[in-house]
Amino acid sequence: MDDLEFRRRLFADPSDEQLIDEAEQDPAKKRLLDEAQDFDALLGNALNVPVPDDLQAKLLKNMESESDTQSSENVVQLSWYKRFTVPIASAASVALAVMVYFSTVVPTPLYAGEHALEHVYYEESALKLSKEVTLQVVNEKLAMLGGKLESLPGKVTYATFCNFKGQRSLHLIFQSDHGPMTVFIVPSESNDYRQGDTQFNDDRYSGSINKGANADTILVAKLGAPLDKYQGEVNDSLRWL
Amino acid sequence: MTQKQKRYESLVQVYHTELYRFAYWLCQDPTIAEDLVQETFLRAWRSLDALQDEKAAKSWLLTILRRENARRFERKQFDYADVENDTLVDTKSTALDDEMEQTVVQRQISRLAPEYREPLLLQVVMGCSGDEIADILELNKNTVMTRLYRARNQLKEALTNVNESAKGASN
Incomplete structure (x- = not known):
């Protein structure tokens, strides 16, 4: 060289x-x-300018605040369909369940009596309730169906909206002389459930259906209770607006 | 602390001093240099997953910093006029003690054309090899070596002239 x-x-x-x-x-x-x-x-000495003391700390702090915002940014940055994956899946399965329910249930004969009995068994524990529900509370609920009760032949211990074969209805229990008696007040907007006999029973309960212009009244009580008498009393006190 | 945070911390520890000095000589302003380094590490943090090999970290950080610096020029071209550089030498004492000598060297470095200064900074401040510099600056290695030679040659000549004029003035 x-x-x-x-x-x-x-x-x-x-x-x-x-x-x-x-x-x-x-x-x-x-x-x-x-x-x-x-x-x-x-040259090296000349180039070695002093470095700010707090630079390293700043750089680490920047990262920390960045990783805080990054995690929230990540959520925002998700595509709209990804954000809603779970709710959409849930909604889809609910929709499917509803479709399946109607496709299977609606065409089959709707025996109101059977349904009433099932309903009573399903909420059997409600029969044991003893705390009084005032008539005012009952009527506040009934008003939403467009009805009003003047009185009931016994202390009301249960009053709730429920789904009676797809029909929004009022589910009442009052204490009769013959034990707790269940009343379903089902507006007659849909006739889907109105098949089957007006009298029904199994080995524990019997029931009767009173078909009215505005609503049907379904009573369920222990076998042997004078249902006709109570049907009369309930329907006499029931007013429709 | 996550694995990612640990990687980031070690990058900061190892490179922040050198990167600051490189940035300082690139823009010749301590405030801008600090901003550049902060922005560089912020971007590095955001895309840290892209850095597969820690050996490539230095080149990677330098590439980010140079890009950030270029962006600065896209936004606004600050013209730090040479007024300061041109006047300082003549007004100072002619005695070249160590501190004075360093100031003179710094002044000459800042006067180097960017294409000569940058490879020199990469070599002396960042400790990059000729191949690494070629990679970062996207030049071929021969060009890089020629520029390094010229950078030192110009500095040497300029400093010799300063020394001689200083000696001449003291006579």
Whole structure:
């Protein structure tokens, strides 16, 4: 390597291993090498400007606040359909269940009596309730179906809206002389459930259906209770707006 | 602390000093340099998953920082006029003590054309090899080595001239 080439490469990179090796053999080159390395040390010192003390802390803090916002940004950045994956799936399965329910239930004969009995068994624990529900509360609910009760032949212990074969209805229990008696007041907007006999029973309960112009009244009581009498009393006190 | 946070912290620890100095000499303004380094690490954090090999971290960070610096010029070209640089040497004492010498060297470095200064910064401040510099600056290695040679040569000449004029003035 001639002096010119050596010098060129030295000025390009004073720590070039090959040059350092070559300088070992040649005192003139060694002198050039030392000079170049001293010069680089001078440059290095000049370039080593002071770094702000708090820079490192700032950089770490930036990351922390960024990762805080990043996690919330990530939620926002999700595509709309991804955001709603779970609710849509739930909604779809509910919709499917409703479709299946109607496709299977609606065409089959609707035996109101059977349904009334099932309903009573399903909420059998309600029959044991003893706390009185005032007539006012009953009427507030009944008003939503457009009706009003003047009185009931017994203390009301249960009053709730329920679904009677897809029909929104009022489910009442009052304490008769013959034990707790269940009353379903089902507006006659839909005739779907109005199939089957008006009298029904199983080995524990008997029931009767009174078909009215505005609503049907379904009574369920223990076997042997005088249903006709109670049907009369309930329907006499029932007013429609 | 997550794995990602640990990686980030070690990157900050290892590179923030060198990157700040590189940024400082790139823009020659301590405030802008700090902004550049903060922005660089912020971007690095956001795309840290893209960094597969820790050995490539230095080049990766430098690439981000250089891009950020270029963006700054797209936004607004600050023209730090050479007024300061041109006047300082002549008004100072002619005695070249160590501190004075460093100031003179710094002034000459800042006067280097960017295409010579940048490879020199990468080599001396960042400790990059010729190949790494070629990679970062997207130049071929011969060009890089030539620019490094010229950068040192210009500095040497300029500093010799300063020394001689100083000596001449003191005579």
